[in-house]
Amino acid sequence: MRPDVDDRQEDDGSAARSAARSGVDQPNLIPPADVPRLSVRMWLLVAAVGVVTGLAGAALMEVLHLTSHLTYGYHSGPFLAAVERSDPERRVVALAVAGAIAGLGWWCLRRRFGSGGTEVSAALWRREGRMPLIPTLATGLLSIVIVGMGASLGREGAPRQWGAALAGRFSDWAGMTSAHRRLLAACGAGAGMACVYNVPLGGALLTLEVMLGTFSLRLVLPAVASSCIATAVAWVALPNAPSYQVGQLHGSASLIVFAVLLGPIAGLAATGYTRLIAIAHRNRPQGRGLLVAPLLIFTVVGVLAIPYPQLLGNGKGIVQLTMDATLAAPMAAALLVLKPLATTASLGSGASGGLFTPTLATGAVLGTLLGDGWSHLWPASAMGYALIGAAAMLAAAMQAPIAAVVLILELTRNIDGLMVPLLFAVTGATLMSRYLNSPSIYSVRLPAQ
Template sequence: MLAVATGVLAGLAGAALMVLLHATAHLTYSYRSGDFLTAVEQAGAARRVVALAAAGAVAGIGWWLLRWWTGPGGSEVSTALWRDEGRLPLRRSLGTAVLSVVIVGMGASLGREAAPRLTGAALASRLSDWAHISTAHRRLLAACGAGAGMACVYNVPLGGALLTLEAMLGVLSLRLALPALVTSCIATAVSWTVLPTGPTYRLPNVGVSASLTVFAVLIGPVAGLAAVGWVRMIRIAHRHRPTGWRLLVMPLLVFTMVGVLAVPYPQLLGNGKDIVQLTLGAQLAAPALVALLFLKPLATAGSLGSGASGGLFTPTVATGALLGSLAGQGWTHAWPGPAAGFAVIGAAAVLAAAMQAPVAAVVLMLELTRTIDALMVPLLFAVCGAMLVSRRLDTPSIYSVRLPAQ
């Protein structure tokens, strides 16, 4: 019953947060529907800079006030699961989630999934208090709530369940699979009352291709190295997050810089969903791919390091898609292949190595794009290559690297 209640609450909370995200984007950029990037481009360069500066002010003042109001304590899902026995302060977590989704709606270069993940885990933690369950069950329920929050906003019930097990709990166990599946499926079904039911990314038809398979074998280790560099960037950014009065200033400065960069590259704003879609449609030339491959991770790591709270899932997918698309453009000169396939393969490989969750990464990319047959084998080759490199270099995940030092 607790798993069912967690799924329902996570689904309702996830839907509510996405409505808030949409409303914020509408107020900031007159966004109504379709691609967020179109609204950002139509808003004009000056409005982008002003919007990001305002987002930085909201982030700095908001989190400073939240810490003053709620007192000491953290609101990181990973820390709660691995250090705090699955306990999350509800007020602090809900406040962080709302602020996170508001600044993403205003264009912050962070993922939107952090808010529903945190909210789902915090609600599960409160249910655990009410039911007086054991520490092990509390930790499991909090992880299920986090996975359910992720599942409902991306419409990935199986991927959300696997993320719960592989990335958050660190174990693929049949005993733990049932509650993870139940919460993710219920949350996704509940969110359908408000959120779209289609795939996150529109993918053109991709057939079975020998070119893609060989490309996947070669790009895997490269993607692994890229993921290692990305995780290390996140570690550096997290270790240098400001405290005290600096929390009021740093988000404003960093977000304004991102806004300035968004004058020539409006694709930098938001979580990176539109970047992925552009790579799937082969709509970015090589110079733009190179620039965004450098600037998007930098903008996201800088935003996180400024003291803001946000997700890393879609920025990681976008980084991998940019890498795969750029490498694919060179590869097609020797052996032509579908551009969308190159992007999906790069995204899956970087995501797997960055999360240290190969099974979840493969399933998530297949669910996000609603493709199975043609890309399954290339995805597995690329993910295996990326994982071998990242494990060889003893790389943590983008979640564990944010744990506070003991």
């Protein structure tokens, strides 16, 4: 099938060269001249990517829930509540088994295919959107299974990988150019995030701000369309409801001052967190070490989960505890240290998974802990402290302030009163991280060239 006339211009890598010349710290910038034109064929592919990614995301979430229910023996209710009800020995055994499955699975993938799949950021910025289909689908499935068993990683990694890989394959079938393949892969990744968290606009902004590095109108429309379609399709199996339940929130002078002060602290914390991720990624095991490292590290996390069950899973339970203002200061202090360490160690063991919710949880705990001290000076909303910390940490870690604010809005559906302090905190955190030359949690996972 002959590509449409508008689809003939091949991407010659000028985006990467322009990024290098401009000194940006993340190779995701698309100059206006490299933005692909949108033909009828391209729009049909955007719609197809949205539909397929929505179905894939819903299927992966069903696998996640089934795995969690079988592992911890429950039928309904929050994951954290089920973990807290389980015997301590069960937590250790569950994580040890998850580590064994992860190590054996990815070792077999590397033996068979020479690769355990490709990170979405690496595919978009280094491989023109190309991702090996079978290894990537298998990697995503392994990732969602171990997260369901309690691994301290995010659940969005699998749907992002599946969406990008399927979009890339659609592009190849349709004979599209590399520039169009990259755009479709980014749309698929953003749609995967959108559908599993019910954040259509946030998913679109992640596509643009994080993966493509531009808000060109020609890219905004397919990003929004694919994320909206995927989210609507996923409603067939997933609830159309906010991820976090929060009460009525009101801004105040106290929260504004708190946000101004917290922003740079969150930026500093995000920089340290990002550097931990970089160290973990650089030291991932190779060869037969992949069989042993996940088993050992996951088992250690399982042992830590005896006194701290909140460590298990992606961190959604931790975030909700901060929203409910039920996380005591000593527990918050422990989780502020242990959750990032558990996540980076799990990633460094060779496992694949997302970082979105673990980052969100770390920021929420930071805001809660600092807010507890601030409340003795100038009391304000405990939920406000957590949300401001979560948004600031997320913005600085992703190097995506606009996407971070919108994601918090969509995840809670009820923070209009906090918009001004939220923006102050996000701005301060992002400026601090950029002053410290901190890359994003996505760019530090790029393989060395």
